[in-house]
Amino acid sequence: MWQVNLGASMAGSMKPADAGVLNPLLRKLNSLGFHGEAELRCLVHKVKLRGSTPKGEEIVGADDTPRRLTVLLAGVACLYETLESGERQIYAFYYPGDFCDLHRYVWPEPVAETTVRALTDCSIGIIEHRDLDRAIERHRKLALALWRATMLESSILRERLASLSRRSALERVSHLLCEQLHRRRAIGIESGVIPLTQIDLADAAGLSVVHTNRVLQDLRKLGTVSANSRTIEVVNWERLADIAKFDNRYLTLPALSGWEIRTE
Amino acid sequence: MWQVNLGASMAGSMKPADAGVLNPLLRKLNSLGFHGEAELRCLVHKVKLRGSTPKGEEIVGADDTPRRLTVLLAGVACLYETLESGERQIYAFYYPGDFCDLHRYVWPEPVAETTVRALTDCSIGIIEHRDLDRAIERHRKLALALWRATMLESSILRERLASLSRRSALERVSHLLCEQLHRRRAIGIESGVIPLTQIDLADAAGLSVVHTNRVLQDLRKLGTVSANSRTIEVVNWERLADIAKFDNRYLTLPALSGWEIRTE
DNA sequence: CGTGCTGTTGAGGACGATCAATGACGGTGG
DNA sequence: CCACCGTCATTGATCGTCCTCAACAGCACG
Numbered sequence: 001m002w003q004v005n006l007g008a009s010m011a012g013s014m015k016p017a018d019a020g021v022l023n024p025l026l027r028k029l030n031s032l033g034f035h036g037e038a039e040l041r042c043l044v045h046k047v048k049l050r051g052s053t054p055k056g057e058e059i060v061g062a063d064d065t066p067r068r069l070t071v072l073l074a075g076v077a078c079l080y081e082t083l084e085s086g087e088r089q090i091y092a093f094y095y096p097g098d099f100c101d102l103h104r105y106v107w108p109e110p111v112a113e114t115t116v117r118a119l120t121d122c123s124i125g126i127i128e129h130r131d132l133d134r135a136i137e138r139h140r141k142l143a144l145a146l147w148r149a150t151m152l153e154s155s156i157l158r159e160r161l162a163s164l165s166r167r168s169a170l171e172r173v174s175h176l177l178c179e180q181l182h183r184r185r186a187i188g189i190e191s192g193v194i195p196l197t198q199i200d201l202a203d204a205a206g207l208s209v210v211h212t213n214r215v216l217q218d219l220r221k222l223g224t225v226s227a228n229s230r231t232i233e234v235v236n237w238e239r240l241a242d243i244a245k246f247d248n249r250y251l252t253l254p255a256l257s258g259w260e261i262r263t264e
Numbered sequence: 265m266w267q268v269n270l271g272a273s274m275a276g277s278m279k280p281a282d283a284g285v286l287n288p289l290l291r292k293l294n295s296l297g298f299h300g301e302a303e304l305r306c307l308v309h310k311v312k313l314r315g316s317t318p319k320g321e322e323i324v325g326a327d328d329t330p331r332r333l334t335v336l337l338a339g340v341a342c343l344y345e346t347l348e349s350g351e352r353q354i355y356a357f358y359y360p361g362d363f364c365d366l367h368r369y370v371w372p373e374p375v376a377e378t379t380v381r382a383l384t385d386c387s388i389g390i391i392e393h394r395d396l397d398r399a400i401e402r403h404r405k406l407a408l409a410l411w412r413a414t415m416l417e418s419s420i421l422r423e424r425l426a427s428l429s430r431r432s433a434l435e436r437v438s439h440l441l442c443e444q445l446h447r448r449r450a451i452g453i454e455s456g457v458i459p460l461t462q463i464d465l466a467d468a469a470g471l472s473v474v475h476t477n478r479v480l481q482d483l484r485k486l487g488t489v490s491a492n493s494r495t496i497e498v499v500n501w502e503r504l505a506d507i508a509k510f511d512n513r514y515l516t517l518p519a520l521s522g523w524e525i526r527t528e
Numbered sequence: 529c530g531t532g533c534t535g536t537t538g539a540g541g542a543c544g545a546t547c548a549a550t551g552a553c554g555g556t557g558g
Numbered sequence: 559c560c561a562c563c564g565t566c567a568t569t570g571a572t573c574g575t576c577c578t579c580a581a582c583a584g585c586a587c588g
Binding site for chain 2: 081083084089102106108111112140143146148155157158161164166245
Binding site: 473478 | 533534535536537
């Protein structure tokens with residue numbers, strides 16, 4: 001649908017390859033309620049591509065002064081912090097189309113020790129804050145769309161908080177897996193393979209690696225996760241959602257009709 | 265400083281009593297980088313006061329269609345959700361000046377079962393979404409300020425996540441207390457009394473009430489919390505911050521100079 | 529003067545952490 | 559091609575933090 005429209009219409013003004021590469025961003029903006037060919041083009045033309053970033057590399061450091069917004073275009077990344085104890089706490093996973101450092105656009109001064117790092121090979125798009133300023137100047141709805149992206153991240157944080165607070169390890173891991181599946185499916189990835197290590201999972205779920213491993217084995221016995229130990233692959237989504245008591249509403253953007261009416 | 269300016273300048277256009285009541289909101293907007301007499305007046309004139317809300321009452325329900333933004337003007341409230349297990353998970357505490365339902369402005373459709381409820385007697389200000397739309401239309405920086413408020417809430421959520429994930433019960437409770445102290449002090453409340461019950465604390469910290477009680481007793485023995493069992497009063501802030509390994513940066517807004525330069 | 533809410537105390541048990549060692553795989557360089 | 563190394567996964571054993579259940583005490587309320 002929209003991919004076709006945009007893909008076709010942008011092909012004239014941009015190399016076809018680029019149009020394809022930026023699809024995740026277009027999809028994201030669309031889902032946040034920022035539509036329109038002219039509107040999108042205004043922002044998308046400003047995106048610079050950063051060469052591919054290998055697994056394990058830092059994408060956004062804690063120290064450098066922010067001057068640009070980072071968009072993940074391919075791969076998986078995470079936002080994390082190394083706590084006093086030396087442990088890594090993962091706050092968020094990022095998938096293609098996600099903005100990695102909106103916080104630094106809104107707060108120009110570095111305010112925390114958080115870092116974004118590639119968990120698989122990634123490709124990255126860059127938008128200068130100055131260009132973003134201008135795009136927002138022209139299309140007010142863009143600020144609202146990005147604000148909404150922040151809100152979605154908040155919503156995920158709240159859900160994760162509830163998990164850590166009140167759910168068992170089995171539920172926690174299942175819930176985390178469900179969320180990843182859901183988000184990946186939302187951007188067109190139907191496979192049940194989740195490209196994270198057990199260590200990543202543990203650092204996000206607030207469990208020890210050993211216990212995470214045991215929980216995964218339980219999930220295998222329950223027939224929800226593939227027996228192959230090298231990759232985490234969910235084979236029975238329904239049962240997993242059942243175990244996790246997963247309710248996807250917190251991830252599901254409403255139709256946004258109300259918003260349109262108000263600002264249009 | 266700014267209170268004087270505004271208090272004086274608004275006195276002409278609004279009942280003196282009202283000007284005082286709205287001070288927390290003015291202070292908050294100021295701290296978010298939204299200054300200027302004209303700018304503030306444009307929004308503040310639209311605030312309607314809702315009669316005082318008694319302790320225990322619902323401020324923002326999960327069901328009703330949102331049409332207005334709620335600002336806490338006095339008292340303490342919390343955002344919470346009742347989980348499948350029947351337990352209450354508190355996601356956020358709100359103090360005077362805080363916006364209670366920005367998420368509903370950004371997402372007009374209800375998207376989660378979260379509720380805002382008064383933990384003490386509160387007084388509430390209301391701004392119609394329509395009026396807010398217009399104010400944002402006129403002063404673009406207002407949207408950015410509110411976006412920043414969302415970001416601050418996010419930042420608190422991340423910190424809380426780290427607490428639940430990796431810190432001991434003693435650290436968790438201490439950290440939570442430190443945060444409340446810090447936020448209260450930021451709005452001019454210097455007292456060490458924290459108007460929450462042990463139940464509130466437990467539901468926010470992800471601990472059982474029984475264990476929370478025991479932790480508080482430990483804190484009393486350590487001389488950080490007053491021996492009076494009816495109210496929670498911190499008597500030794502430094503030692504508490506020490507126990508919690510509290511680093512207030514995640515709560516501290518930077519000077520915002522960068523932002524000003526870009527949009528002014 | 530009961531009734532309800534909050535705080536307190538004790539006992540027992542479960543869930544998950546920690547420590548330690550081993551296995552499996554992939555990549556690298558000789 | 560093989561030896562080596564680093565990363566990730568796995569297993570067993572032990573320990574401790576925190577949960578659960580249950581009962582009771584104090585205070586505020588009508």
